[in-house]
Amino acid sequence: MALIVQKFGGTSVGTPDRIRNAARRIIQAANEGNQVVAVVSAMGKTTDELVKLAGEITSKPSKREMDMLLTTGEQITISLLAMALEEAGYPAESLTGWQAGIQTESLHGNARILDIDTNRLRTLLNKGKIAVVAGFQGWTASHNISTLGRGGSDTTAVALAAALRADKCEIYTDVTGVFTTDPRVVKHARKLSAISYDEMLELANLGAGVLHPRAVEFAKNYGVKLEVRSSMEQERGTIVEEEAEMENNLVVRGLAFEGNVTKITIEDLPNGLNTLSSVFSLLADNNINVDIIIQSVNKQEKTNISFSIDSSIFDDTVKLLEQNKVQLGYGQILHEDGLAKVSIVGSGMISNPGVAAQMFKTLSDQDIMIKMVSTSEIKVSTVVGQQDMIKAIETLHDVFELDARVPAQQA
Amino acid sequence: MALIVQKFGGTSVGTPDRIRNAARRIIQAANEGNQVVAVVSAMGKTTDELVKLAGEITSKPSKREMDMLLTTGEQITISLLAMALEEAGYPAESLTGWQAGIQTESLHGNARILDIDTNRLRTLLNKGKIAVVAGFQGWTASHNISTLGRGGSDTTAVALAAALRADKCEIYTDVTGVFTTDPRVVKHARKLSAISYDEMLELANLGAGVLHPRAVEFAKNYGVKLEVRSSMEQERGTIVEEEAEMENNLVVRGLAFEGNVTKITIEDLPNGLNTLSSVFSLLADNNINVDIIIQSVNKQEKTNISFSIDSSIFDDTVKLLEQNKVQLGYGQILHEDGLAKVSIVGSGMISNPGVAAQMFKTLSDQDIMIKMVSTSEIKVSTVVGQQDMIKAIETLHDVFELDARVPAQQA
Numbered sequence: 081m082a083l084i085v086q087k088f089g090g091t092s093v094g095t096p097d098r099i100r101n102a103a104r105r106i107i108q109a110a111n112e113g114n115q116v117v118a119v120v121s122a123m124g125k126t127t128d129e130l131v132k133l134a135g136e137i138t139s140k141p142s143k144r145e146m147d148m149l150l151t152t153g154e155q156i157t158i159s160l161l162a163m164a165l166e167e168a169g170y171p172a173e174s175l176t177g178w179q180a181g182i183q184t185e186s187l188h189g190n191a192r193i194l195d196i197d198t199n200r201l202r203t204l205l206n207k208g209k210i211a212v213v214a215g216f217q218g219w220t221a222s223h224n225i226s227t228l229g230r231g232g233s234d235t236t237a238v239a240l241a242a243a244l245r246a247d248k249c250e251i252y253t254d255v256t257g258v259f260t261t262d263p264r265v266v267k268h269a270r271k272l273s274a275i276s277y278d279e280m281l282e283l284a285n286l287g288a289g290v291l292h293p294r295a296v297e298f299a300k301n302y303g304v305k306l307e308v309r310s311s312m313e314q315e316r317g318t319i320v321e322e323e324a325e326m327e328n329n330l331v332v333r334g335l336a337f338e339g340n341v342t343k344i345t346i347e348d349l350p351n352g353l354n355t356l357s358s359v360f361s362l363l364a365d366n367n368i369n370v371d372i373i374i375q376s377v378n379k380q381e382k383t384n385i386s387f388s389i390d391s392s393i394f395d396d397t398v399k400l401l402e403q404n405k406v407q408l409g410y411g412q413i414l415h416e417d418g419l420a421k422v423s424i425v426g427s428g429m430i431s432n433p434g435v436a437a438q439m440f441k442t443l444s445d446q447d448i449m450i451k452m453v454s455t456s457e458i459k460v461s462t463v464v465g466q467q468d469m470i471k472a473i474e475t476l477h478d479v480f481e482l483d484a485r486v487p488a489q490q491a
Numbered sequence: 492m493a494l495i496v497q498k499f500g501g502t503s504v505g506t507p508d509r510i511r512n513a514a515r516r517i518i519q520a521a522n523e524g525n526q527v528v529a530v531v532s533a534m535g536k537t538t539d540e541l542v543k544l545a546g547e548i549t550s551k552p553s554k555r556e557m558d559m560l561l562t563t564g565e566q567i568t569i570s571l572l573a574m575a576l577e578e579a580g581y582p583a584e585s586l587t588g589w590q591a592g593i594q595t596e597s598l599h600g601n602a603r604i605l606d607i608d609t610n611r612l613r614t615l616l617n618k619g620k621i622a623v624v625a626g627f628q629g630w631t632a633s634h635n636i637s638t639l640g641r642g643g644s645d646t647t648a649v650a651l652a653a654a655l656r657a658d659k660c661e662i663y664t665d666v667t668g669v670f671t672t673d674p675r676v677v678k679h680a681r682k683l684s685a686i687s688y689d690e691m692l693e694l695a696n697l698g699a700g701v702l703h704p705r706a707v708e709f710a711k712n713y714g715v716k717l718e719v720r721s722s723m724e725q726e727r728g729t730i731v732e733e734e735a736e737m738e739n740n741l742v743v744r745g746l747a748f749e750g751n752v753t754k755i756t757i758e759d760l761p762n763g764l765n766t767l768s769s770v771f772s773l774l775a776d777n778n779i780n781v782d783i784i785i786q787s788v789n790k791q792e793k794t795n796i797s798f799s800i801d802s803s804i805f806d807d808t809v810k811l812l813e814q815n816k817v818q819l820g821y822g823q824i825l826h827e828d829g830l831a832k833v834s835i836v837g838s839g840m841i842s843n844p845g846v847a848a849q850m851f852k853t854l855s856d857q858d859i860m861i862k863m864v865s866t867s868e869i870k871v872s873t874v875v876g877q878q879d880m881i882k883a884i885e886t887l888h889d890v891f892e893l894d895a896r897v898p899a900q901q902a
Contacts, residue, residue, distance in 0.1 A: 096547035130567070136507035137571050138578035145577070148585050149570035152563035156541070159560035160548050166556070167549035174559050179634060200634075223590060223611075 082247040083205070084109050087119040087215065087237035091254050092311035093157050094124030102311060103164035105252060106210060110170060117201065117211045117244065119237040120161055122153025143188035147217075147227045151177065154214035154233070162212045172210040175200070177217030178225065182236065184218035190229035193218060193236075196243035213240065231292020238295045242302035249304050252311035253290050257318035258283065260482035261335035266474055268483035272333065274319045279333045280306075282425040282459045296320065331428035331435055332480040335473055339466055341371070341419040342391040343451060346401065348411025351383040359385060362404055368397050371421070372454040372461060382411070388452060388463055391417055419451060420469035423461040424476060436460045442479045448472055493658040494616070495520050498530040498626065498648035502665050503722035504568050505535030513722060514575040516663060517621060521581060528612065528622045528655065530648040531572055533564025554599035558628075558638045562588065565625035565644070573623045583621040586611070588628030589636065593647065595629040601640030604629060604647075607654035624651065642703020649706045653713035660715050663722035664701050668729035669694065671893035672746035677885055679894035683744065685730045690744045691717075693836040693870045707731065742839035742846055743891035746884055750877055752782070752830040753802040754862060757812065759822025762794040770796060773815055779808050782832070783865040783872060793822070799863060799874055802828055830862060831880035834872040835887060847871045853890045859883055 086109065088102045102118070109116050130149050134141045141149075158174035165172035181197030204211050215233025220226050228235050234251060241249035256271055258280065263269040275283075277300035281293055290308050299306050299320065309317025349355050356375060363370055372388045389397055394417065401413055429435045436453075439460055443450055448471065452463035464472055477483060497520065499513045513529070520527050541560050545552045552560075569585035576583035592608030615622050626644025631637050639646050645662060652660035667682055669691065674680040686694075688711035692704055701719050710717050710731065720728025760766050767786060774781055785797045800808055805828065812824055840846045847864075850871050854861055859882065863874035875883055888894060 096544070099548060133507070133567070133571065134574060137510060137574045140578075141574045142577055145570045145573045145585060148573070148587075149567060152566045155563045155566070156544070156560060159556045160544065162556045162559070163545060163548045163552045166553055167551075174556060176559075176636075225587075 081113055081115060083115045083117070083244055085117045085119060085237050085241040085244070085246045085249040086252060087233060087250065088121070088161075088252045088311060089233065089254075090121040090124055090127070092252050093120050093161065096160070098311075099123075099157070099160050100164050102161060102252070103168060103170075105311060106161075106165060107168060107170055109250075110210060114247075115205045117205070117213060117240055117246070118161060119213050119215045119233055119240060120154060120157045121215050121233040122150075123157050123160075126153040126156065144224060147188045147225050150227060151214065151217040151225050154216055158212045158214045162210075165210055165212070170210055171208060172212055173204055174212040174214075175204075176214050177236070178219035178223070180211070180213045180240070182218035182239070184220055184226045184228065186220040186222060186224070186226075188224070188226055191218065191220070191226040193228065193239045196239060198240075198243050201240070201244065231294045234292040234295030235298055238298045238302070238304050238306070241304045242298065246304070248307060249299065250307045250309060250317075251291055251295075252309060254310065254312070255290055255308075256310040256313055256315055257308050258290060258320070259334070261337070261473060261477055265337075265470060266335075266477050266483075268477065270483050272318045273316070274321065275333055276323060276427050277320060278458050279425050279427050280320045282423070282456070283334050283336050291320070331426050331432050332424045332476075332482065333426040333428070334424075335476055335480075335482070336423045336425060337469060337473055338390075338421045339469055340391045341388050341421050341463060341466075342394045342415055342417040343386060343388050343419055343463060344394075344397065344401075345384055345386040345414040346408075346410045347384050347414060348382045349385060350409050351381055355383065356385070358408060362400065362408070363397070366396075366400050368393055368400065372452050372463065374452055374454070386452065388419070388421065416451065418466045419463050420466045420472075421461055421463050422469060422472045422476065423459055424480065425459045427458045429460070430457050438479065439476065442475055443468075443472055446471055446475055492524055492526060494526040494528070494655055496528045496530060496648050496652040496655070496657045496660040497663060498644060498661065499532070499572075499663045499722060500644065500665075501532040501535055501538070503663050504531050504572065507571070509722075510534075510568070510571050511575050513572060513663070514579060514581075516722060517572075517576065518579060518581055520661075521621060525658075526616045528616070528624060528651055528657070529572060530624045530626045530644055530651060531565060531568045532626050532644040533561075534568050534571075537564040537567065555635060558599045558636050561638060562625065562628040562636050565627055569623045569625045573621075576621055576623070581621055582619060583623055584615050585623040585625075586615075587625050588647070589630035589634070591622070591624045591651070593629035593650070595631055595637045595639065597631040597633060597635070597637075599635070599637055602629065602631070602637040604639065604650045607650060609651075609654050612651070612655065642705045645703040645706030646709055649709045649713075649715050649717070652715045653709065657715070659718060660710065661718045661720060661728075662702055662706075663720060665721065665723070666701055666719075667721040667724055667726055668719050669701060669731070670745070672748070672884060672888055676748075676881060677746075677888050677894075679888065681894050683729050684727070685732065686744055687734060687838050688731060689869050690836050690838055691731045693834070693867070694745050694747050702731070742837050742843050743835045743887075743893065744837040744839070745835075746887055746891075746893070747834045747836060748832060748880060748884055749801075750831045750880055751802045752799050752832050752874060752877075753805045753826055753828040754797060754799050754830055754874060755805075755808065755812075756795055756797040756825040757819070757821045758795050758825060759793040760796060761820050762792055766794065767796065769819060773811065773819070774808070777807075777811050779804055779811065783863050783874065785863055785865070797863065799830070799832065827862065829877045830874050831877045831883075832872055832874050833880060833883045833887065834870055835891065836870045838869045840871070841868050849890065850887065853886055854879075854883055857882055857886055 162174040184191035306320035573585040595602035626647040717731035
């Protein structure tokens with residue numbers, strides 16, 4: 081008998097009808113002879129409504145009380161889903177985070193899972209019941225209710241799968257899997273039948289958005305086999321595992337992109353040992369999220385640093401840098417907005433040094449000017465003009481033959 | 492330093508504004524140098540909305556899952572109230588039922604409190620914090636979330652007051668105290684400054700409705716001093732304690748009434764030892780709530796039993812009796828509807844045997860026909876025609892001089 085963890089996000093349990101639909105997916109797995117642990121998020125907009133309610137009381141709620149408040153969202157979903165399963169004749173029991181034994185750091189709002197005591201879950205499964213666990217939440221050593229922060233329910237599902245040594249962790253979402261790139265932009269985008277953790281991490285960080293990077297990391301660390309699939313359709317999804325099958329020498333697995341990038345250059349910084357750390361510690365301490373960083377040091381007294389940010393935080397970033405001009409000791413700040421980032425991702429790149437070159441040539445053949453470049457072992461990112469983004473993606477999708485392969489395997 | 496438990500019902504925390512108002516009442520008590528434990532219900536209509544949500548999933552939810560669902564209501568309130576206190580600069584911490592150590596029977600929907608582990612609450616209070624506890628809920632020995640059933644938050648407050656040996660338990664509600672009778676019906680109804688547990692119990696059971704009988708019983712058993720008072724107005728409320736001051740020989744403390752009563756008579760039952768138990772066990776097993784019971788046994792083979800019920804359950808009651816006609820072996824069922832119950836309550840009656848007679852005389856002087864009578868040591872109930880109810884109450888209120896006394900003491 082296999083053990084499967086199934087995770088249903090807020091959209092997949094947003095209404096009583098959708099909760100019934102999630103129940104059907106669980107029952108299907110149970111009927112196939114599996115033990116099932118379902119992990120759920122709060123229904124649709126519940127969390128937003130609770131946040132709004134807190135806002136009517138105070139503009140600075142304590143994190144402990146926010147956790148107390150927000151965790152009711154998942155608690156509502158687990159009870160309703162358990163009811164739906166029982167209504168269909170399947171014995172089920174709902175468990176809050178603490179009841180499921182999920183112990184976290186003594187932190188609120190963004191706690192990490194420290195340990196999971198699976199005794200209660202095991203007992204419940206061994207009685208032939210379906211366990212329905214509240215995602216996103218746990219308890220601290222002093223028995224306060226804590227939350228896991230962004231992507232929390234994905235993390236709960238993967239952590240439970242790891243602790244229970246589940247055979248698979250299925251992430252149900254509103255797309256049918258992980259695509260070579262965003263199918264809303266590139267019509268020929270193809271669903272991948274498999275992808276590696278690292279590739280998924282690069283795609284997730286770049287905004288593919290179907291699976292939280294934190295959960296992918298957790299899955300990678302504990303070797304949990306994931307499947308990203310649709311809660312509404314029956315077709316098989318995308319398997320995420322350590323070594324995804326190398327479908328016909330697929331060097332590039334997918335394309336990611338972001339359309340709202342600004343490049344900032346700080347000129348004439350002192351060329352010292354701690355220049356980089358001064359600049360980026362300042363930005364990090366003020367929650368300014370920096371993406372690509374480029375510094376090319378020459379043997380001179382002064383140096384320039386360039387980095388890219390999301391355009392929405394441009395004003396804050398410049399203000400902060402100007403307030404600290406004296407300490408940092410730079411000359412002036414330049415910027416260029418209206419940019420976009422286009423990345424190719426694939427673990428096959430490690431052994432194919434020509435991939436980056438092929439990307440650059442493809443873009444230059446299209447008269448697309450590359451403003452910044454950043455590379456990792458399995459990713460090459462370029463910053464280009466916003467107006468060139470779609471053309472860049474479509475051309476790269478063709479060049480790397482992402483839609484020319486065998487279609488993903490259908491269930 | 493005194494310790495006060497304050498309970499705020501659903502109306503008193505129904506909106507963010509009202510939650511802030513409750514916070515002000517708590518802060519007032521804290522500023523007077525008291526340690527404060529606040530117990531709260533779910534906001535306004537929250538419970539109804541959750542019940543409706545469950546109804547969209549199933550018509551027969553398990554009690555365990557309903558408890559899981561409904562307890563989110565109070566959890567929302569405690570977090571918001573703690574935020575409101577912190578916003579005003581008063582350190583506070585919210586606790587769910589299980590966090591407050593409230594251990595109940597292993598039952599769902601209507602569990603009794605078995606024990607309260609006050610360690611966490613004591614620690615919190617000793618740190619100078621205000622404790623905000625979710626009413627109506629606890630946990631079982633196997634760490635399931637349970638609820639206390641109707642009047643649950645009142646019971647939580649009283650039980651905590653007992654366990655913590657609090658100096659007082661204040662019940663905040665939308666009326667200013669306990670009245671001699673319903674002030675909406677009798678204009679001269681007067682707020683009582685004090686009332687005994689037993690009197691309160693008789694009034695509560697008869698529909699005075701400000702305090703759940705179960706909580707009053709609990710308070711009586713553990714000697715918890717209660718005060719029923721308004722969450723919106725500052726005036727002192729009504730103290731409920733063992734021996735309420737006998738304000739000027741007040742023999743009758745209050746009047747209670749219900750306007751929707753049907754009398755049922757079962758004729759020609761076998762006059763056996765187990766006749767009463769057969770009939771009323773059958774009714775109880777089917778959740779038919781019987782009020783006054785009258786049987787006058789003659790030395791004959793057959794007997795008649797009369798009892799009163801709320802008119803709304805008349806059809807169910809008759810149907811049940813007819814289905815069991817053969818087993819019960821009766822002749823026929825008669826009924827009279829359009830009746831009302833009028834009761835006088837007061838512990839002074841025990842030593843004043845003429846009180847019942849005075850009541851009967853008062854009603855007969857007004858040409859009011861008495862259909863049934865039931866007496867206890869501190870109560871006399873009569874069933875009369877609905878059309879006579881108001882006249883009966885007003886006349887009795889005058890005759891027993893309920894509005895002629897010294898006004899209730901003002902704060």
